[in-house]
Amino acid sequence: MTATSVEALAAVNEVQRPPRRLAAPLWVAALLLLLTFLVIYPLLMLVFGALSDSNPIVDGFGAFKPSAKHFLEVLANPNVHLAFFNALAACGGGTILAVVIGLAFSWIVVRTNTPFKGFIAGASMIPLFVPPLVAGVAWGILGSPKTGLLNTALKWMNIDFRFDFYSMSGLIIVFGIYYAPYVYMFTASALKNMDPSLEEASEVAGASAFTTIFTITFPLIAPAILAGSLLSFVVMLGIYGVPAALGAPANINVLTTYIFKLTAWSPPLYNTAAAVAILLMAVTAILVWAQQRLLSGRSFATVAGKAFRPRSLNLGKWRWFTFGLALTYLFVVVVLPTLALIIAAFRKFLFIKDFDALFDMKQYSWVHFNSVFDNPLTMLSIWNTLKVGALTAVVGGALAFAIGYTVNRTNVAGRKSIDMLATLPIAIPGLVVGVAYLWAWIGLPGGLYGTLWILALAFVARFMPDTVKALSTSFMQIHKELEEAAWICGRGLLGTIRTIVLPLARPGVVASMTLLFVLAVRELGSSLFLYTSDTTVMAVLLLDYYEGGNVGKTAAFSLVQTLILAVLLGFTTWLSRDAAQGSARVG
Amino acid sequence: MSSALLIEDLVKRFAMGKPAVDGVSFDVPPGEIVVLLGPSGCGKTTTLRCVAGLEHPTGGRISIGGRIVSEPERGVLVSPRERDIGMVFQSYAVWPHMTVYQNVAYPLKYRRGSGGDIAAKVRDTLELVGLGDYAQRSVTSLSGGQMQRVALARSLVYRPQLLLLDEPLSNLDAKLRIRLRDELRRILKQTGMTGLYVTHDQSEAVVLGDRIGVMREGKLLQMAPPDEIYNRPADPFVANFTGASNVLLGKVLGRSGDKATIDLGAAGRIEAWTPHQLSAGDKARVALRAENVRLGESGPTNVFSGRVIERRYQGMQTVYDVEFGGQRLEALELGTAARHETDREIALTLPPDQCWAYRDEGQAAVD
Numbered sequence: 037m038t039a040t041s042v043e044a045l046a047a048v049n050e051v052q053r054p055p056r057r058l059a060a061p062l063w064v065a066a067l068l069l070l071l072t073f074l075v076i077y078p079l080l081m082l083v084f085g086a087l088s089d090s091n092p093i094v095d096g097f098g099a100f101k102p103s104a105k106h107f108l109e110v111l112a113n114p115n116v117h118l119a120f121f122n123a124l125a126a127c128g129g130g131t132i133l134a135v136v137i138g139l140a141f142s143w144i145v146v147r148t149n150t151p152f153k154g155f156i157a158g159a160s161m162i163p164l165f166v167p168p169l170v171a172g173v174a175w176g177i178l179g180s181p182k183t184g185l186l187n188t189a190l191k192w193m194n195i196d197f198r199f200d201f202y203s204m205s206g207l208i209i210v211f212g213i214y215y216a217p218y219v220y221m222f223t224a225s226a227l228k229n230m231d232p233s234l235e236e237a238s239e240v241a242g243a244s245a246f247t248t249i250f251t252i253t254f255p256l257i258a259p260a261i262l263a264g265s266l267l268s269f270v271v272m273l274g275i276y277g278v279p280a281a282l283g284a285p286a287n288i289n290v291l292t293t294y295i296f297k298l299t300a301w302s303p304p305l306y307n308t309a310a311a312v313a314i315l316l317m318a319v320t321a322i323l324v325w326a327q328q329r330l331l332s333g334r335s336f337a338t339v340a341g342k343a344f345r346p347r348s349l350n351l352g353k354w355r356w357f358t359f360g361l362a363l364t365y366l367f368v369v370v371v372l373p374t375l376a377l378i379i380a381a382f383r384k385f386l387f388i389k390d391f392d393a394l395f396d397m398k399q400y401s402w403v404h405f406n407s408v409f410d411n412p413l414t415m416l417s418i419w420n421t422l423k424v425g426a427l428t429a430v431v432g433g434a435l436a437f438a439i440g441y442t443v444n445r446t447n448v449a450g451r452k453s454i455d456m457l458a459t460l461p462i463a464i465p466g467l468v469v470g471v472a473y474l475w476a477w478i479g480l481p482g483g484l485y486g487t488l489w490i491l492a493l494a495f496v497a498r499f500m501p502d503t504v505k506a507l508s509t510s511f512m513q514i515h516k517e518l519e520e521a522a523w524i525c526g527r528g529l530l531g532t533i534r535t536i537v538l539p540l541a542r543p544g545v546v547a548s549m550t551l552l553f554v555l556a557v558r559e560l561g562s563s564l565f566l567y568t569s570d571t572t573v574m575a576v577l578l579l580d581y582y583e584g585g586n587v588g589k590t591a592a593f594s595l596v597q598t599l600i601l602a603v604l605l606g607f608t609t610w611l612s613r614d615a616a617q618g619s620a621r622v623g
Numbered sequence: 624m625s626s627a628l629l630i631e632d633l634v635k636r637f638a639m640g641k642p643a644v645d646g647v648s649f650d651v652p653p654g655e656i657v658v659l660l661g662p663s664g665c666g667k668t669t670t671l672r673c674v675a676g677l678e679h680p681t682g683g684r685i686s687i688g689g690r691i692v693s694e695p696e697r698g699v700l701v702s703p704r705e706r707d708i709g710m711v712f713q714s715y716a717v718w719p720h721m722t723v724y725q726n727v728a729y730p731l732k733y734r735r736g737s738g739g740d741i742a743a744k745v746r747d748t749l750e751l752v753g754l755g756d757y758a759q760r761s762v763t764s765l766s767g768g769q770m771q772r773v774a775l776a777r778s779l780v781y782r783p784q785l786l787l788l789d790e791p792l793s794n795l796d797a798k799l800r801i802r803l804r805d806e807l808r809r810i811l812k813q814t815g816m817t818g819l820y821v822t823h824d825q826s827e828a829v830v831l832g833d834r835i836g837v838m839r840e841g842k843l844l845q846m847a848p849p850d851e852i853y854n855r856p857a858d859p860f861v862a863n864f865t866g867a868s869n870v871l872l873g874k875v876l877g878r879s880g881d882k883a884t885i886d887l888g889a890a891g892r893i894e895a896w897t898p899h900q901l902s903a904g905d906k907a908r909v910a911l912r913a914e915n916v917r918l919g920e921s922g923p924t925n926v927f928s929g930r931v932i933e934r935r936y937q938g939m940q941t942v943y944d945v946e947f948g949g950q951r952l953e954a955l956e957l958g959t960a961a962r963h964e965t966d967r968e969i970a971l972t973l974p975p976d977q978c979w980a981y982r983d984e985g986q987a988a989v990d
Contacts, residue, residue, distance in 0.1 A: 231714050231716060233712040233713070233714050233716035234716045234718060236675075236677050236703070236710070236712070236716065237710065237712060237716040237717075237718075237774075237777070238718075238729070238733075239677075239702070239703045239704050240675060240676075240677075240703045240704065240706075240708060240709065240710040240778070240787075241704070241709075241729055241730035241733065241734065241777065241778075241781075242704040242730050242733050242734030242781070243704060243729070243730075243733035243734075244704065244733075247733055251729075251733075252718060255718075255720045256718070256719070256720055258720070
């Protein structure tokens, strides 16, 4: 194998004409330059912003006065402390709940004979695709202390208890139930890959099923549990929508909402926002680093190279209990919020006198939808969102393909740096990307600020790590010798990529581009700082409606957004299934 | 004395197709090691897992130490942890999040009624398997062979009535496998353990087993001591699987006692031992091992004249392709010197005791 690749390389080198020798360094330089422009420059500007007290709009860049004092003041500010600890509490509590739910789910799906497991596994992924702001809005409708639908229902039933989701515990619950799938993904695959004889050995040794779970199973997948919980913590930390919807009414600020508040001040405190954003990024970076270390460490669970028959526990009658648990979760996380949105969107007034009033059809109408679509901004935002999504998908997909190929398939000097720069954004929350791009472009006249491109480029940078990773996986599935065979046949590098690599990697490329599209459509955090009235997008407009206080319009537009996302997702699934069938021949 | 393990008419059927285990019966007296041998998919591992209680049989009865642990017809099914067995897995299944000591102490901690001095028992067992100095090591720092010793110690430490071993050596490299194989037998015999051992490796089976059971397609073909399996295979598959790869086709002329005379056509007649009730006129196949062909010798019976067609020198031994009267066979000569030339007439003797005749049921190659 090594011998053939050496020969193949030699063969290629002989064919290459002298100017080609410059091609590789030029290519690497171009990629590095592009990544610097996309990632490093905005981050540098963010650091500049945090370390100075000049306003880029008012003073221009010439007036940059570095001062660490300003940054230290921000760190000493009690409001920042409060937002920091609120964020830790909300995300910490949410993570604990997510671990409990995610672990229970993965055990039910992988290790028991609970009926309709496939359906449960598929449906439990839905929360991942719900935009956080939509989730927050729906739970606001359900659980607001006075008019919440849940509380109305409790009143009918003469139960004294009242929910209050406009609270820290509300934040924790919504975080926990919506981000449990992250924990589930890690633990389920660890459970699937675990050698079943590790558990059988414990049973034969005389331990009960219960003892086995707690002394063998869970400790063995502990790295996966930890990695999943770190990831869900990091994601929660960067979320704007949920705390904006549920925390704001109760005056609970977390880091993300606090940063946005700073820029919405008049005059906007961009420098302070940059400093807090750096704080948020530092926490995220540490956690992401810890998570990556965990994942790169030797995995406990896979010891032998034998193919396992998945081991499933016969629960007997109890399997209907576990099925019920799963259904309850799906009901709470999917059905209930959707129902709430539908009721709020179609009812003229959200006040519901009694149970019968719920079914009084005279109360329902399209009035909220009409008023949403009467607003010219609505169609503009939908149109803008689709345009930004398409730009992101095409630019981001092409760039990720170039980076993925260069990093995985060549041995040019500098590919390690390319890889590093392309993975860097994994540690930057979307909101921080937004602030950084704001700093990078707002002061430059005639620049990107105010165009859809700045949104698209911010999204490209933000989702680069995910896209490159997804594409790298599909590159790794194409055996290097397939390419070498084409070289031997006299094809050049570009010809080989076009005729061999691209067709074989097509399913992966299509999947990553559609994923990019979907991610761009639902992104809120980075858009918040980059939109202007001409370039508003759906997620931002929804926030506008919500802050405007009209529940009916907010719910109606949430439904519109959810519907568009669902259609896109359905299309994506259909595309990738089609692509997967096409790739079946590759093996 | 009651058997340590008694299996009666065991049947295990998975969702569809032929049963994985199809009416297997045998017993293992205390202190004996029985090896189940067969190609992959023959049902040997399923049988073992049924004994362990990790698979649930569809029919038949399994008793361990006189107690019925599985009888689906009567709804009896004892859980693995109540069966008083030990098991060594192919993948070792040592728990990577525990030290060597914790692995071995685990069953003592969680089994009912196995109190006593845990530390002393663990120490003694680790000494027994030669890991006395490794107690506080993390198991992930051990080599494959050492991990397998930990697994063995873990299943021996509580002195179960019956030890089950599922291809425990198959993940090790060849040299280590041979060393551990010999040591495994010493340890099992030293502790007086009753064992059921599953493997697809004949040499392991011969060294370890007091008796070997050869399985194929869910059926137990023969259960006998190793020398009987090798010298008196009851079935053409057993003969072939244990290495009798030469097959001569012919017709039965007659039979007296356990000897049959078979007409090989142009090659002449051959006398062979047979376990089957052959009668004149039956089609027969005669199996013999390449190393039992006496090349260049004229013995008292079964002497033929043939020609060496090809010679393959393999260093420690030489393989010859010999043709005689339209039949072909392989002969094996031990030693580093090859004595016979190709394309030369040569005498060969096929000792009647080492030629085994079976009814030819038209099966093609049995592997």
